[in-house]
Amino acid sequence: MAQSMLYSWPTFVFALFIAVLGHFLYSGYVSRSRVNRLRRAGLPMPQWNWVTGHLLVFKHHLSRYPSDTFVSVIIADMARQFPTELFYLDLWPFLDPALIVCSPEAATQVSNTLNLPKPRLYKTIIDPITGGPNILTTNGKEWKYWRSLLNPGFASAHMLDQVSAIVDSVEIFCDQLRKRGDVFRLEDVSTRLTVDIIMKVVLDLDLDYLRVSHPLADALLKMISWSSFGNPFYRFHPIRPFIIKYYGNVMQRIVLKELNKRFEEYTHRKWGSSIDSGSDVKSKSVMALTVESYKTDKEGKISKLDSHFATFASHQVRLFLFAGHDTTTSVLVYVYHMLHEHPEALARVRKEHSKVFGTDPRFAAPKLRDSPALLNQIPYTLAVIKETMRLYPPSGALREGVPGACLSDLNGTQYPTNGCIVSQLHYAIHYNSRVWPHAKSFLPERWLVDAKHELYPPPGAFRSFEQGPRNCIGQTLSFLELRIALVMTVRIFRIRPAYEEWDGLKEERWIKRVLKKYGFARDEKSSINGERAYQVEKGGAHPKDGYPCKIELLETA
Numbered sequence: 001m002a003q004s005m006l007y008s009w010p011t012f013v014f015a016l017f018i019a020v021l022g023h024f025l026y027s028g029y030v031s032r033s034r035v036n037r038l039r040r041a042g043l044p045m046p047q048w049n050w051v052t053g054h055l056l057v058f059k060h061h062l063s064r065y066p067s068d069t070f071v072s073v074i075i076a077d078m079a080r081q082f083p084t085e086l087f088y089l090d091l092w093p094f095l096d097p098a099l100i101v102c103s104p105e106a107a108t109q110v111s112n113t114l115n116l117p118k119p120r121l122y123k124t125i126i127d128p129i130t131g132g133p134n135i136l137t138t139n140g141k142e143w144k145y146w147r148s149l150l151n152p153g154f155a156s157a158h159m160l161d162q163v164s165a166i167v168d169s170v171e172i173f174c175d176q177l178r179k180r181g182d183v184f185r186l187e188d189v190s191t192r193l194t195v196d197i198i199m200k201v202v203l204d205l206d207l208d209y210l211r212v213s214h215p216l217a218d219a220l221l222k223m224i225s226w227s228s229f230g231n232p233f234y235r236f237h238p239i240r241p242f243i244i245k246y247y248g249n250v251m252q253r254i255v256l257k258e259l260n261k262r263f264e265e266y267t268h269r270k271w272g273s274s275i276d277s278g279s280d281v282k283s284k285s286v287m288a289l290t291v292e293s294y295k296t297d298k299e300g301k302i303s304k305l306d307s308h309f310a311t312f313a314s315h316q317v318r319l320f321l322f323a324g325h326d327t328t329t330s331v332l333v334y335v336y337h338m339l340h341e342h343p344e345a346l347a348r349v350r351k352e353h354s355k356v357f358g359t360d361p362r363f364a365a366p367k368l369r370d371s372p373a374l375l376n377q378i379p380y381t382l383a384v385i386k387e388t389m390r391l392y393p394p395s396g397a398l399r400e401g402v403p404g405a406c407l408s409d410l411n412g413t414q415y416p417t418n419g420c421i422v423s424q425l426h427y428a429i430h431y432n433s434r435v436w437p438h439a440k441s442f443l444p445e446r447w448l449v450d451a452k453h454e455l456y457p458p459p460g461a462f463r464s465f466e467q468g469p470r471n472c473i474g475q476t477l478s479f480l481e482l483r484i485a486l487v488m489t490v491r492i493f494r495i496r497p498a499y500e501e502w503d504g505l506k507e508e509r510w511i512k513r514v515l516k517k518y519g520f521a522r523d524e525k526s527s528i529n530g531e532r533a534y535q536v537e538k539g540g541a542h543p544k545d546g547y548p549c550k551i552e553l554l555e556t557a
């Protein structure tokens, strides 16, 4: 008996190995055959072969850039050879065949005309962070129900009620910046700011992460660092599932506890007025308003937070924490960078703030608290933010192709989407010189001219928040916090990049020192076209090395 078991175990393992290999090769064959059919139909794609698909072409383009470059930048480089602004890319086994979209017209077909579903790939990557289904990854009725419950919490009018809470966080951000005489990574402090803000706005929870660590935020950042964004090998790391599970539980415990607390406060009317009486209550968190919509939906018949609602709501809170901090942080840091690179724009922003908030920058905070609507009177600042987001889009957007759905290019050629990931490449669309005159230049003015002006942004071309029904639910909040942060900082601090100093501070590993000594390695100052703060792959796109910088306090402060 024991002997037959010994005999059967290796056989079993071998059979399993053959089955897994067979499945792998078969799915590779299916994937490559699909691309081959598209190739034979004459649709645009780079040089292709059965064994490597487009991997070698991709590698060739990658070799022109630092190895950590944001992947959209590499694919946009490949896109330059396709005037069709649409092409197929076969990176199996790392990704299903992809239809790359670099034209605003085709992107509008994806998001508005066809409204293609979100891909299954999102579930694999995002759901472990959020703990389960959420409005970023679900489709159809499930998505619609939750989006309609959550929308009121993000409405513009309600967001203005959050200004005071955001100002409080930005004041602490300023205190932290004041303390920094050294070279430091601006992104680290900015991340703490956006995490604090998102939790206040979404859950009315003050993490005070700008000053101290917090298990919720720490768990989120740990989970992100263990996720497979940008590096597909992470997906196969043997201890990754345990790490994700552990930190997921930490997050879930805290979020559920806070949600229950909010519900208790809600039912005991601690928010200052009665929900049941139907009166308006100001300064409520997104989740408070969601509970309110839910209760209305159930005709008021809930007396405790039911576990189905609580679980799903906790996924949304975790999603907001994830989606709401990463992108906004990246934009904030790049806005400071652009203002440093364009002193004339910085001078104009400062002048605009002095005109609206008074010449003494110390009074900006009380003015904002008293009259949040003043934020609508700084159009040039908003234009600077949008232009920065055009040049440094923090993400892109993926959809799943479906049978019968085709995209058409400007010549009317049809591109089947079935079996493909449809990738709206924000980076390539934002640098598309057919639709953006002077596409590489930083021109905030293009956001201020009237519709007849040649610089006027064409419809569908600015996609940082995506467009159509699945656009970003948090865009009003992001514009709000970015403007508040700028109003409260640009007249107080001078922020400049400090990559050279940072290079000097970095500890070189002993192995690199040895290799350099014998001529096998050299100093690498990675940059793209001289830009040290290039976008690197890290979930979304982030400035290289977290933007090492130095801060000076201005005399007016």
Ligand code: HEM
Residues within 6 Å of the ligand: 135, 136, 137, 147, 319, 320, 321, 323, 324, 325, 327, 328, 331, 394, 395, 396, 397, 398, 463, 464, 465, 466, 469, 470, 471, 472, 473, 474, 475, 477, 478
């Ligand atoms: C500058 C900041 C931001 C940028 C650039 C950004 C970008 C985007 C993009 C491109 C999408 C579409 C993704 C896709 O279709 O694959 C999206 C969706 C989404 N964003 Fe944002 N986002 C930002 C801030 C926020 C904030 C602050 C929140 C938090 C509340 C948030 C929450 C979401 C959610 C929940 C969705 C999914 C919406 C849906 O499918 O119904 N985002 N965002």
